[in-house]
Amino acid sequence: MIGVFDSGIGGLTVVKALKRHLPDYDILYFGDTARTPYGTKSPETVIRYAIEDAEILLQKGAQMLVVACNTASSVATGTLKERFDVPILEVISPAVKMAVSDPKRTRVGVIGTRATVNSGVYEDKIKAIRPEMKVYGQPCPLLVPLVEEGWLKKGETRKIVKKYLHPLKLKQIDILILGCTHYPLLKEVIQAKIGKRVNIIDSSEALSDSVMDFLQHNPHVDSGLRKDGTCRFYVSDVTEQFQKIAKTILKTAVTLEHIKL
Numbered sequence: 001m002i003g004v005f006d007s008g009i010g011g012l013t014v015v016k017a018l019k020r021h022l023p024d025y026d027i028l029y030f031g032d033t034a035r036t037p038y039g040t041k042s043p044e045t046v047i048r049y050a051i052e053d054a055e056i057l058l059q060k061g062a063q064m065l066v067v068a069c070n071t072a073s074s075v076a077t078g079t080l081k082e083r084f085d086v087p088i089l090e091v092i093s094p095a096v097k098m099a100v101s102d103p104k105r106t107r108v109g110v111i112g113t114r115a116t117v118n119s120g121v122y123e124d125k126i127k128a129i130r131p132e133m134k135v136y137g138q139p140c141p142l143l144v145p146l147v148e149e150g151w152l153k154k155g156e157t158r159k160i161v162k163k164y165l166h167p168l169k170l171k172q173i174d175i176l177i178l179g180c181t182h183y184p185l186l187k188e189v190i191q192a193k194i195g196k197r198v199n200i201i202d203s204s205e206a207l208s209d210s211v212m213d214f215l216q217h218n219p220h221v222d223s224g225l226r227k228d229g230t231c232r233f234y235v236s237d238v239t240e241q242f243q244k245i246a247k248t249i250l251k252t253a254v255t256l257e258h259i260k261l
Contacts, residue, residue, distance in 0.1 A: 001026040001226055002211070003062025005053040008036030008148055009242055010182030011068030012249045014091070015231065017208035018066075019250075022215075024227040028062050034236035034261060037144040038071040039113020039180075046115065050076035054084055056234065056259060063224055066211060067091060068181045070112050070203065074119040087221055089214060094206035095177050096125040100133070105175050105199065107134045109168035111190075112179030114139040122179060136171045140164045140180075147182040150245050153189075161186060162193045169194060177201045185249065234259045 002018065004011055008031050015029055030053055032038075038046050050072040054065055064087040067073045067080070073090035081088050099108050110122045117137035126135050142160050151157045168176065176198050178184055184202045191200055215222040231254075235242060238258045246254045 003028045003057030004066040005030040006068040007038035013184045013204035014068040017204050026226040027231045030234045032236050039115045043075040047076045070180045071115045074116045074121040091207045094210035095203045098201050100129045107173045108175045109173035110137045110177045110179045111140045144182045165193050175199050
């Protein structure tokens, strides 16, 4: 089974992409809804949470891990790979690969949590491949709570998105990485505020493509995965709001199983 974890509901955008491209594969999802958001926490705390999230999925039968949380990916991937002897794919590298693929685009904006942006991980990875590229990070700490609250089309959300994106518009970026898997739920608003000329990279789609590519090149892993087409959803706090937004994302009602931390 493919195990996917996130700080909350945003990782369901990754599940949606995986189910579209790999409909037969069994998926386990864990959303740490009791402790979301991760982006405001210290790196030490995020690493501890990520280890606990991974252990939950492995105990439930996951044979590979997909870190759908950008914050956890930015600070905890190395620790997870040292600690667990299973394939681990994170959300940052696939988005970077897409960002550097177009030689005509050279100015990249990255929006994410404070922890993700402050880590500098996107800039480091992009410049390691294309040193000439300009990378501008913009923390957007209010967007995760707005998505978790379901305020996807509120006027207040549009105003906040516009304010966050204004510095990036001044930099005349031509690529915008959605450095949080919550943000694809605001993609239409973000595109409208940043402008049509800017190419938006959806990290959930990029990660799904990375998972498919990994399985194609690692048949020994692929052959060991169950393919009954089932999905199970675990959360650390069951809320009516999570179920409502999950249905919006996945276009079907889901059964949430509570895990006490």
